[in-house]
Amino acid sequence: MQKVRNVSDLRVMFHRNEKPIYFISATNFNLLGIDQWVNRFKYVNYIDCFDGRHPNVFVPPELPHEEFTSIEDINNYLLQHKDVVELIEQRGGRPAATFLMFDERTEELADELGLDVWFPPAALRSRCDNKMETVRIGNKAGVHSVPNALEKVDSYEHLMQIAERHGLGKDLVVQSAFGDSGHTTFFISSEDDQ
Numbered sequence: 001m002q003k004v005r006n007v008s009d010l011r012v013m014f015h016r017n018e019k020p021i022y023f024i025s026a027t028n029f030n031l032l033g034i035d036q037w038v039n040r041f042k043y044v045n046y047i048d049c050f051d052g053r054h055p056n057v058f059v060p061p062e063l064p065h066e067e068f069t070s071i072e073d074i075n076n077y078l079l080q081h082k083d084v085v086e087l088i089e090q091r092g093g094r095p096a097a098t099f100l101m102f103d104e105r106t107e108e109l110a111d112e113l114g115l116d117v118w119f120p121p122a123a124l125r126s127r128c129d130n131k132m133e134t135v136r137i138g139n140k141a142g143v144h145s146v147p148n149a150l151e152k153v154d155s156y157e158h159l160m161q162i163a164e165r166h167g168l169g170k171d172l173v174v175q176s177a178f179g180d181s182g183h184t185t186f187f188i189s190s191e192d193d194q
Contacts, residue, residue: 014038020095022088022115026074028057030100042091044084046074060084071101079109088113130177156191 004010017039023031028043035041035056048059060083068074078084088095097115099106104122119125127133132150139145149166153159153174163172176184187193 011037017041018093020088020091020093021118022095022097023099024075024078024084024097025100026071028054031098040091040093042087044078044087046078058084058087071099072103072106075099075102075106076109079106079113079115085113088115131175132177156188159188 002009004013014037019040021038021041022044023034023041024044026046027049028045029049031043035043041056043054043057045057045059048057050057052059060078060081063081065077066073068077095113095115096118097110098118102117102119102122102125107117107122110117128137135145135148135150147166147168149162149168151162153162159172159174160170163169171189172187174186174188178184
């Protein structure tokens with residue numbers, strides 16, 4: 001394989017790709033358009049945002065399933081769906097899969113289907129998804145975040161003690177270790193904001 005030196009080389013490499021590659025997720029939004037760059041790329045989704053008109057989106061008919069509580073649940077449902085299994089088998093090769101979110105069960109199901117998961121292990125992803133751990137990793141690598149304190153807080157008074165000790169001021173942003181798009185981010189400037 002030749003070195004990829006520029007965007008043109010990258011386009012040629014992806015255009016010549018022969019490995020079946022799948023993006024398995026609720027929708028195809030996160031990688032929308034990549035199928036125009038990557039040969040043999042297919043979206044496998046739960047929701048058909050294109051009402052059957054996108055040639056590279058595959059949405060199997062809905063089967064009875066447990067209520068979804070996460071994106072991982074949707075992906076695991078798709079990986080067990082008979083029509084998805086059939087699609088992957090029919091396209092052959094040593095396929096690869098990408099996901100927006102995945103867990104250890106997703107990895108097991110992908111392995112059963114012969115899919116290479118093109119991400120680090122789910123355990124590492126979960127560890128790095130912890131905001132406190134991400135800050136620690138960044139600090140250790142010399143990539144510092146905005147002024148912060150990594151501590152458990154049990155009251156407003158305790159929060160103010162931590163803020164004073166670290167010189168953070170009185171208008172604070174507090175985040176829990178794990179969160180979803182700001183749902184666990186709190187802006188606190190008084191005791192009433194708890």
